[in-house]
Amino acid sequence: MSFFLHTFAHLSKDLRLEWRSRDSVNGILFFSLLVVVVFSLAFDPTSNPSLARAIAGGILWVGLLFASVTALNQAWSREQRNGLLEVQRLSPSHPSALFLGKAVANFLFVTAVEFVLAPVFAVFYNLHPLGNTALLLLILPLGTWALVVNGTFFAALGLRARNRELLLPLLLLPITMPALLGMIQATTGVLTTELDPVYIASWIRLLAAYDIIFTTVCLLLFPVVLNAE
Amino acid sequence: MSTETRSRATVAVGTLWFLASIAAVVEGFRQAIFLAPTEATMGNVQRIFYWHVPIASVSLVFPYLNLAASLAYLALRRRNIFRALAADALAVASAEITVLYTTLALMTGMLWARPVWGIWWTWDARLTTYLLLWLLYVSYLLVRRFSPTGQTSVLAAVLAIFAAIDVPITFMSITWWRTQHPAPVLRGDGNLDASMRPALYWNFLAWFLWGVFIVGFRYVVERRRQLAAQTDALRAIEASLEIAQ
Known part of the structure; x- marks a missing residue:
């Protein structure tokens, strides 16, 4: 029970700090908008709706991935600057509560950005989804959690490393590759209806399984990383 | 057994193993280039297969070694640091050979x-x-390179566990996605002519022996590096004690 209380305390602290500064959310939002604009230079999405549908899923996730990586690089900087990780090591609360609170906070930031980004994206890419868009309400959170839970973990893992800004994407990308494949395939499937609903369902199940497995592993191994010596 | 005789025994076993693997590599080369018949449709290009399949198959063994060594490191590091360091040396060696063999x-x-x-x-x-x-x-080796001294082994061991969990999930998800690679030749639909089998088996043996030799060699080198680092640390502590007096 106290585990959840501690998690909630960490979460509310992170949310309050973010509410006052709004650094992460603004950063992620602007970064993903820039990615959307840059990709529109490569092809003309408005003149070719079926092409736009086919690649929109990939572009959306690539943008969110890059934006989350830049934000997650800063995720632990406040803790590190003020020596809070050492304090956490001395305190009786479980280290994983700190991790879970941070991961949920990051998840909420990226999800907030998605809610703003999705309509903008649909307008700029002249997107007319053909499938059941309600499924995106399932795919987006599952995919976001897969990115954020591993991203928060690897940001902590690389915290004291040289080149830590470079290290995070180098670790996160290979590990999240199956999840990325799942979310891109499922999103493209929903947008184009070229994929059988059965396959979309199986990609969603893959995402859910991935989330459960890696959340467990992160929670189990976070104390090891925090106390690495 | 004293350290002297033990290191002599290690050198003897290592030398014999090295000679055996060189002999097997040479025999594998002879079998594949001179003795195996030329393949009907692909011609001589098919001979690459005698190296490609053994190297690729053997490369899949070392990640298990890496996982086992990493788990052993995490389990032992609070109880028996010397054994844990040995496990860590094995983890480095097996990760490097994995990267080498997969590259090949x-x-x-x-x-x-x-x-x-x-x-x-x-x-x-x-x-x-x-x-x-x-x-x-490769990202495992990068973590080892970039991590701060003193934390490298723990962080690398954690990443090794992530990698080991990720491999089956990746394999499963991508298999759903698409498939063009030729079917397995020893079992299943494809079949390999009996006259081609000796070349394949010799190369399996050769690249397995050679891989194990490199892992062992790299392990010994890493152990010596650890020993040198310990000696340096000890000297530094002793020197600081002398200044204090």
Whole structure:
């Protein structure tokens, strides 16, 4: 029970700090908008709706991935600057509560950005989804959690490393590759209806399984990383 | 057994193993180039197969060694630091050989694919998974390189566990996605002519022996590096004590 209380305390602290500064959310939002604009230079999405549908899923996730990586690089900087990780090591609360609170906070930031980004994206890419868009309400959170839970973990893992800004994407990308494949395939499937609903369902199940497995592993191994010596 | 005789025994076993693996590599080369018959449709290009398949198969053994060594390191590091360091040395050695062998398998595969398929690379299930395996262990080596001294082993061991969990999930998800790689030749639909089998088996033996030799050699080198680091640390502590007096 106290585990959840501690998690909630960490979460509310992170949310309050973010509410006052709004650094992460603004950063992620602007970064993903820039990615959307840059990709529109490569092809003309408005003149070719079926092409736009086919690649929109990939572009959306690539943008969110890059934006989350830049934000997650800063995720632990406040803790590190003020020596809070050492304090956490001395305190009786479980280290994983700190991790879970941070991961949920990051998840909420990226999800907030998605809610703003999705309509903008649909307008700029002249997107007319053909499938059941309600499924995106399932795919987006599952995919976001897969990115954020591993991203928060690897940001902590690389915290004291040289080149830590470079290290995070180098670790996160290979590990999240199956999840990325799942979310891109499922999103493209929903947008184009070229994929059988059965396959979309199986990609969603893959995402859910991935989330459960890696959340467990992160929670189990976070104390090891925090106390690495 | 004293340290002297033990290190002598290690050198003797290592030398014998080295000679045996060189002999097997030479015999594998002779079998594959001179004795195996030329393949009917692909011609001499098919001979790459005698290296590609053994190297690729053997490369899949070392990640297990890496996982086992990493788990052993995490379990032992609070109880028996000397054993834990040995496990860590084994983890480095096995990760490096994984990267080396997967690189070789990817390169030989590309050399074969260009004349046979007409393309160097294709995003087929087996190729993609294999490339991801390579990427995962390259990122493992990067973590070892970038991590601060004193934390390298723990952080690398944690990443090794992530990588080991990721490999089956990646394999499964990509297999759903697409498949062009030739079917397995020893079991299943494809079948290999009996006259070609000796070349394949000799190369299996050769690359297994050679891989194990490199792992052992790298392990010994890493152990010596650890020992040197311990000696340096001890000297530094002793020197600081002398100044204090």
